[in-house]
Amino acid sequence: MACVTSSSCGVGSAGEPLRSVLARCAMSAATAWGFYLMARFANHRWHMLRLEKEADSLREILQSEREQREAERRLEKSRAQTERQGRIRAEQELRRLQLQAASAKSSGEASSAASPGLCSYPVQPIGIMQSCFSQRNGTPRQPLLAVNARCRLRLAPDVPPACLEGLKLYSHVWVLYIFHENTDLAKLWQGDRSGIKAKIHVPRLNGEKMGVFATRSPHRPTPIGLSVAQVIGLDSDCLMLGGADIVDGTPVLDIKPYLPFVDSVPHASAPSWVAADADEDPLAVSVVKVSDEAADMIIGCWNRRKHKSLYNSAHDFLRLVSEVLSRDIRPVHRRMPRSPLWEKNAGSSQCYTSTGSPVGQYHVVLENIDVSYDIDDDGRVTVLGGMYNVVQSQQRGMGVLEGDHADAED
Incomplete structure (x- = not known):
């Protein structure tokens, strides 16, 4: 009995530390939870x-x-x-x-009542075009016929260069300009339209007449031209264009981007004589031949002015020469059949330079280089040479330089 009691007391005394540990653990857990x-x-x-x-x-x-x-x-x-x-x-x-202009006009002219509301508007060029076509003769009658043609538009000082920003996003632009070498411009400048011809000779119709508004003749009641050109480059206030049919020194009125989805009309129609693949095209040239001697002369002329040229090399300029002469650029009266008397004396009409090179019956001036050539009745063009400084060659009377042709643009 005593042993049992003693054993029970031993167990109780050993449980006290365990309870103390558990109590401390519980307190620590409560503290941690808190x-x-x-x-x-x-x-x-x-x-x-x-x-x-x-x-x-x-x-x-x-x-x-x-x-x-x-x-x-x-x-x-x-x-x-x-x-x-x-x-x-x-x-x-x-x-x-x-109203003031109409009143002044009606007081000075009795005929002004027939055209009420018509007056002049302030239009100034945005810049001047530098072109490879030095004269009207040789300038293509349509844009993009000579894709190697180059021209540079330099903006006027009062036109901000920022106006050209964004044109690099377009492949082509429309160019509106003045036919500044129009022979009727002097009368038009004074507001006199009395001598305006309603009909003009059409080159593709071999001189047959057509109403001026049915053609693209530069001789118009209002001498404004329209050309589409490829955007070649853009540098500050200069815009380089390709394929334009614009004469050097032309005042440009405006530049507008070409929008294919509205500017190209898929089902548009036109007379057969202005079709690109006309059966009988009087302006077609069968072949353009440039001899080695003529090419050397033209290259020599180009090298003298290459720092002013719109082309990077003389060979690019030679391609322009061939491209321009691939269409008959002569006026109608020069393309008409020749008389027997002319044929008889044709051999004596050939003239020569001081070096003995033939000058040729016809000339075209490109970048101030006078290119002489001949064309036979079969439409074969032979380039004979070139001469720099066309002004002196005109003064010396070396050959017949064709002036402005009053034909319509077909």
Whole structure:
């Protein structure tokens, strides 16, 4: 009995440290849980404060944007109102000037009542075109017939170069210009249209007449030309174009981008005599032959002025010569059948340079290089040579330089 009691007491005394350890563990766990809850609460509180701060910042940004939009709206409204007022004043001023011009014209001319509302408008060139075509003779009658043709538009000083920004995105442009070498320009400058011809001779019809508005003749009541050209390059205030049929020194009125989806009409029609594949084209040339001697002469002339040339090499310039002469550029009266008397004396009409090279019956001036050539009745062109400084060659009377042809452009 005593042994049992003693054993029970031993077990009880050994359980005291275990309970103490468990109690301390429980206290530590409770403390840790408390710290965890406090940390979680603090983290949640910090997160909520951060969200509130971001919300306040976002509200400030939204408020600032609303105020900015409101200010922009007020500014746009004010600008639109100012623009509308300015446009109204400009329209009133334009109307006043039109009435003043009409009144002055009616007081001076009794016939002005037949054309009311017609008056002049202030149009100034945006720049001058530097072209490979030095004269009207030799300039193609249509754009893109000579794809190797080059011209450079330099903007006028009062036209900002930024006007050309974005043209690199287009492959072609429209060029509007003045036929500044039109022989009728002197009378048109004075407002006199009394001598305007309603019909002109058409080259592709061998001189038959057609109404001027049914052709592309430069001799028009209002001498404005339209040409499409390829965009070759853009540099500051200069625009390099290819394929344009524009004479050197031409004043350019405007440049507009070519838009294929509206500028190209798939089902458009035109008379057969202006078709690209006309059966009987009087301007067709069968072959253009450039001899080695003629090529050397032309290359020598080009080398003398290559720093002013629109071409990178003399061979590029030679390609232009062949391309220009691949169409008969002579006026109608030069292409008509020759009389027997002319044929009899044709051999004596040949003239020569001081070096003994033949000058040729016909000439074309490209980049101030006078290219001489002959063409036979079968449409075979033979290039005979070239000479630099065409002004001196004209003064010396070396050959017949063709002047302006009054034919229509087909």
